[in-house]
Amino acid sequence: xxxxxARPKSLRKVPMHYCPGCGHSVIHKLIAELLDxxxxxxxxxxxxxxxxxxxxxxxxxIDMVEAPxxxxxxxxxxxxxxxxxxxxxxxxxxxxLAAIGTAEALHAANRGENITVIFVNNAVYGMTGGQMAPTxxxxxxxxxxxxxxxxxxxxxxxxxxEMLSGLENTxxxxxxxxxxxxNIRKTKKAIQKAFEIQQKNIGFTLVEVLSxxxxxxxxxxxxxxxxxxxxxxxxxPLGIVKEVKC
Amino acid sequence: xxxxxxxxxxRCIVTKQLMYGTHAVGEAAIRAGCTCYFGYPITPQNExxxxxxxxxxxxxxxxxxxxxxxxxxxxxxxxASVAGARAMTSSSSPGISLKQEGxxxxxGSELPAVIVNIVRGGPGLGNIAPAQSDYFQATRGGGHGDYxxxxxxxxxxxxxxxxxxxxxxxxxxxRTPVMLMGDGMLGQIMEPVTLPKAKKKLSEKKYILTxxxxxxxxxxxxxxxxxxxxxxxxxxxxxxxxxxxxxETRFEGFQMENADMVVIAYxxxxxxxxxxxxxxxxxxxNIKVGLIRPVTLWPFPVKAVQDAAKQAKDFFVFExxxxxxxxxxxxxxxxxxxxxxxxxxxxxxxxxxxLARNIARYYYQSKRRRKR
Numbered sequence: 090x091x092x093x094x095a096r097p098k099s100l101r102k103v104p105m106h107y108c109p110g111c112g113h114s115v116i117h118k119l120i121a122e123l124l125d126x127x128x129x130x131x132x133x134x135x136x137x138x139x140x141x142x143x144x145x146x147x148x149x150x151i152d153m154v155e156a157p158x159x160x161x162x163x164x165x166x167x168x169x170x171x172x173x174x175x176x177x178x179x180x181x182x183x184x185x186l187a188a189i190g191t192a193e194a195l196h197a198a199n200r201g202e203n204i205t206v207i208f209v210n211n212a213v214y215g216m217t218g219g220q221m222a223p224t225x226x227x228x229x230x231x232x233x234x235x236x237x238x239x240x241x242x243x244x245x246x247x248x249x250x251e252m253l254s255g256l257e258n259t260x261x262x263x264x265x266x267x268x269x270x271x272n273i274r275k276t277k278k279a280i281q282k283a284f285e286i287q288q289k290n291i292g293f294t295l296v297e298v299l300s301x302x303x304x305x306x307x308x309x310x311x312x313x314x315x316x317x318x319x320x321x322x323x324x325x326p327l328g329i330v331k332e333v334k335c
Numbered sequence: 336x337x338x339x340x341x342x343x344x345x346r347c348i349v350t351k352q353l354m355y356g357t358h359a360v361g362e363a364a365i366r367a368g369c370t371c372y373f374g375y376p377i378t379p380q381n382e383x384x385x386x387x388x389x390x391x392x393x394x395x396x397x398x399x400x401x402x403x404x405x406x407x408x409x410x411x412x413x414x415a416s417v418a419g420a421r422a423m424t425s426s427s428s429p430g431i432s433l434k435q436e437g438x439x440x441x442x443g444s445e446l447p448a449v450i451v452n453i454v455r456g457g458p459g460l461g462n463i464a465p466a467q468s469d470y471f472q473a474t475r476g477g478g479h480g481d482y483x484x485x486x487x488x489x490x491x492x493x494x495x496x497x498x499x500x501x502x503x504x505x506x507x508x509x510r511t512p513v514m515l516m517g518d519g520m521l522g523q524i525m526e527p528v529t530l531p532k533a534k535k536k537l538s539e540k541k542y543i544l545t546x547x548x549x550x551x552x553x554x555x556x557x558x559x560x561x562x563x564x565x566x567x568x569x570x571x572x573x574x575x576x577x578x579x580x581x582x583e584t585r586f587e588g589f590q591m592e593n594a595d596m597v598v599i600a601y602x603x604x605x606x607x608x609x610x611x612x613x614x615x616x617x618x619x620x621n622i623k624v625g626l627i628r629p630v631t632l633w634p635f636p637v638k639a640v641q642d643a644a645k646q647a648k649d650f651f652v653f654e655x656x657x658x659x660x661x662x663x664x665x666x667x668x669x670x671x672x673x674x675x676x677x678x679x680x681x682x683x684x685x686x687x688x689x690l691a692r693n694i695a696r697y698y699y700q701s702k703r704r705r706k707r
Contacts, residue, residue, distance in 0.1 A: 130547065130548075131546050131547055131548030131549065132546035132548060133546055133547075134418075134544045134546060136414075146554050146556065149552075150547070150552050151546075151547055151552050152544040152545070152547050152552050152553050152554075153544075153552070153553075153554050153555070153556075154413075154414070154417045154444070154544055154554075154555040154556070155440075155444065155555065155556035155557060155558055156410060156413070156414075157410060157436050157437065160407070160410035160413075160436075160437070163402070163407040163408075163410035163411050163414065164410050164411070164413050164414035164417075165414060166400065166407075166411050166414060167371065167398075167410070167411035167412060167413060167415035167416070167417075167422065168414040168417065168418045168544070169414075170371070170398040170400070170411075170414075170415065171371060171396075171398065171414075171415045171418035171419065171420045172418045172419075172544075172545065172546075175545070175546050176546075192403050192406075192407065193403065193404075193406070193410070195403075196403035196407065200400075
């Protein structure tokens, strides 16, 4: 019999701590599959964020260094400059990248650092209990916006891909989602493309992944997936935002 | 090519050269094998990033980034350090406050790095004059958590070079961040320097991240959720700090033979104190005043101070601050000797004559007191 599906070697054989319906486990698996398929496990270094996914180092079987909240792109910059031949990627949430670490992300992108950012956007601060994030949708209720986000007061959600697309040295920016099998396949392709571009030293690459957080959205997993399609992707349209032809 | 970088090309001919303190730090760092510098402009240390930008461009694998902030700079240092390079950053007081987050992470993750603080007057934006206002911040950890930072306090341009060179070795030996604490004066003056020899080969590091080819994956982190494990890690760090205190404590004694009164001062203040003591000895050969100059501020030379107390009756602490190191002196002496403090905060640099007057006043007062 032919084996058609197996646990990727780059993914450790341990149960994940993520909530039921969380997108992190899917994204971890996609990364692990790609590291196997592209034979990159031996040269990859990942910088996980502060937040739920800080424990990514328990799951991905590759070299990892933890960064302070928001500084993953700065740490990745230092790493990549010293080891230009390694594949260096950071894995960051919306609070990490679009609030406390905006300056670091923006300037790494502007310098065109040859790193890849896997930017997981779930519209809330997950680990700390579902507070309002820079990507929380207008009207969305969170533990710190109980009446719903008011764009006039709290500002509208920040569209990271669009914000970075104006910078000359960004090579590849795409927004994907992990709410349906088809979207999961697209996510994998997007990350693959980002890794390929990094290996060609073309510039900064970022894949924004819309990811469900049923626990903090107060929804069941299926409704969460539906919500990404029906609500979230209206504010954050899926697709390639920028791709530099090479 | 800037003049200072051009000059280094001629270095085989000259052994001693006139250099700025900041340039001496930069050149010594490069000779110690530092290939990465990350910084953000702030006065009075700008000559150092300027120097590094020119010099690192001449070096194979040299990395210079003018970061978007001090936060980014120290975290780039963390990244370069975990990748195995000797990395450094520099700043001045307000910038060092921002770097504390990264310094705490370096300490917690046990990563080496060299951080240069060219101290200015504070708090807040303060001013850009030479001061010693950051002693607490430097020696008490500065950032959050249970840790220590090794702090070197040079007092001349020659020492700026020598201690930078040593700082990289200490950082690597103990896998810990090391700080070099100068001030605006040490950074800006020019003095003759004999530079240390360039290191040819550095020892291999077994913990660094290179990609897990043919070996188990490595993980560098400071997050330890289990309380018992965290406690073990804290004790492990503390044992390391005890080892450092045992082996790396440095100080200089000056005119300490038969000293009745001991002046304690570091850095620029120690230089002024030396001048003051020389002056006092010229005026009166029988005056018995000596100097202990802590060369490492942490670990503080506790034993040297305690040993001095066996014969000295009085202590005189002089700082260019409103009194910070004086607390370490009090801790070392545990109330066994009277301690007089003279401080000039705010970036005021007193003359040796001014200090000599104050030392003499206290010296003769306490002599009279003892006679009574």
